[in-house]
Amino acid sequence: MPRRSKFIIAANRLPAHRVGDGRASRWVRSPGGLVSAMAPVLAKHTGCWIGWDGAVGRASHANVLDGLTLAPVGLTRGQVDAFYSGFCNGTLWPLYHDAIVTPQFHRAWWEYYRDVNARFAAAILRRAARRAMVWIHDYHLQLVPALLRQTRPDLRIGFFLHIPFPPEELFAWLPWRAAILRGLLGADLVAFQTEASSQNFSRAARRWTNGEGTDREVKIDSHTAHVRPIPISIDAATMESLAREPEVIEMARLIREQLGNRRMILGVDRMDYTKGIHDRLMAFEELLSERRLSVDDTVYVQIAVPSREESLGYREVRREVEERVGRINGQFSEPGSVAVHYFRRSLSHRELAAYYLAADVMLVTPLRDGMNLVAKEYVACRHDLGGVLVLSEFAGAAWELRRALLVNPRDIEAMKAVIIQALRMPTRERRMRMSILRVQVKRHDVFEWADVFLEELGA
Numbered sequence: 001m002p003r004r005s006k007f008i009i010a011a012n013r014l015p016a017h018r019v020g021d022g023r024a025s026r027w028v029r030s031p032g033g034l035v036s037a038m039a040p041v042l043a044k045h046t047g048c049w050i051g052w053d054g055a056v057g058r059a060s061h062a063n064v065l066d067g068l069t070l071a072p073v074g075l076t077r078g079q080v081d082a083f084y085s086g087f088c089n090g091t092l093w094p095l096y097h098d099a100i101v102t103p104q105f106h107r108a109w110w111e112y113y114r115d116v117n118a119r120f121a122a123a124i125l126r127r128a129a130r131r132a133m134v135w136i137h138d139y140h141l142q143l144v145p146a147l148l149r150q151t152r153p154d155l156r157i158g159f160f161l162h163i164p165f166p167p168e169e170l171f172a173w174l175p176w177r178a179a180i181l182r183g184l185l186g187a188d189l190v191a192f193q194t195e196a197s198s199q200n201f202s203r204a205a206r207r208w209t210n211g212e213g214t215d216r217e218v219k220i221d222s223h224t225a226h227v228r229p230i231p232i233s234i235d236a237a238t239m240e241s242l243a244r245e246p247e248v249i250e251m252a253r254l255i256r257e258q259l260g261n262r263r264m265i266l267g268v269d270r271m272d273y274t275k276g277i278h279d280r281l282m283a284f285e286e287l288l289s290e291r292r293l294s295v296d297d298t299v300y301v302q303i304a305v306p307s308r309e310e311s312l313g314y315r316e317v318r319r320e321v322e323e324r325v326g327r328i329n330g331q332f333s334e335p336g337s338v339a340v341h342y343f344r345r346s347l348s349h350r351e352l353a354a355y356y357l358a359a360d361v362m363l364v365t366p367l368r369d370g371m372n373l374v375a376k377e378y379v380a381c382r383h384d385l386g387g388v389l390v391l392s393e394f395a396g397a398a399w400e401l402r403r404a405l406l407v408n409p410r411d412i413e414a415m416k417a418v419i420i421q422a423l424r425m426p427t428r429e430r431r432m433r434m435s436i437l438r439v440q441v442k443r444h445d446v447f448e449w450a451d452v453f454l455e456e457l458g459a
């Protein structure tokens with residue numbers, strides 16, 4: 001029997017991954033704000049993190065890394081295909097992101113989703129001490145709260161959705177909508193990135209289940225689920241101190257020099273059809289062809305992190321983006337002045353901080369996004385008050401970062417105009433906007449987010 005914990009986090013992925021083969025392999029902590037925010041909480045409460053280790057087949061053994069107990073859940077090939085690539089990323093992900101690609105509804109995938117959620121619930125139950133606090137993350141595990149409540153009403157259960165919760169009319173497509181809502185309503189606290197998602201959820205819950213109540217509280221079967229918007233953030237202080245390191249500042253200078261000291265526009269995204277990379281490239285291409293921009297003095301750098309290549313729509317978005325980059329470079333690049341620099345790989349936080357520091361304009365223009373932490377990272381890094389953030393109205397971050405230049409990413413003319421506006425922005429206005437953005441990001445960091453969540457949960 002594993003050691004019982006007073007505080008448990010469950011997420012599809014563990015906050016660490018294995019490097020190396022066989023007996024020589026070891027765990028390495030994954031970078032990211034969520035891990036940093038949770039580490040002190042887990043340490044204080046002798047906590048444990050339950051999640052998939054990313055491997056196919058038998059789970060590796062539980063392990064302690066930097067004081068963090070990691071309890072891996074294993075997924076078989078069939079579960080990876082039907083649960084992760086299938087139901088999570090082929091049904092829920094597109095449905096929750098405005099059906100940008102058409103969600104697929106397969107009964108077999110749903111069966112796998114139910115099974116894997118039950119496995120996670122069982123793993124939690126094996127480890128949860130009496131009256132433990134359980135914090136469940138994201139769309140992969142929406143059935144877990146109710147599964148826990150059925151057998152262990154003593155637990156305090158919180159759920160946070162990192163992606164948007166769709167409007168009622170879209171959510172209604174889901175053949176298993178009532179089961180998912182009932183699953184979530186098993187939590188004491190169900191939290192979302194924005195007010196809109198929070199309202200969408202409580203309205204759907206009242207419509208498709210026997211739950212009753214308000215936008216903030218849904219009562220079902222003598223249990224009350226509290227519903228709140230609690231927007232996630234980043235570890236702003238760590239990001240800023242990285243960007244203040246002399247080597248990072250020097251790296252930023254070198255990047256600019258290597259790009260010919262041209263004005264630099266930057267995009268940093270997972271390669272995902274929700275991120276609007278292709279539309280952004282179209283806007284840049286049109287500006288070049290209309291001669292409103294020239295490769296002599298402007299360059300666009302796109303960093304695209306490979307993601308979910310086995311899931312629906314991901315190969316297509318990569319092909320579209322790469323074809324567009326090829327087309328733009330074929331037509332506009334000059335010797336020594338490439339129009340678009342495209343990197344398909346992930347960068348370390350240190351390298352990212354250098355790119356953020358080097359960029360005159362940061363384009364964060366997803367078609368729909370739960371929050372978008374890249375926007376906040378950019379702001380945290382700009383201690384020099386340089387740089388302009390162009391932000392999609394459809395990113396959760398737009399609810400907070402009001403002094404960014406907000407844009408509808410489907411409106412290519414508006415995108416073009418905003419890129420020009422950003423490049424030409426007078427220094428005074430740029431500094432003023434960035435200072436206001438920085439106050440917001442520094443004040444509301446990921447530690448505050450975790451505190452608010454736990455306070456609402458009654459920790």
Ligand code: F6P
Pocket residue numbers: 013138162163307308370
């Ligand atoms: O934004 C949702 C999310 O699931 C994040 O939690 C995660 O970091 C990202 O998407 C990447 O997803 P995946 O775990 O499928 O690689």
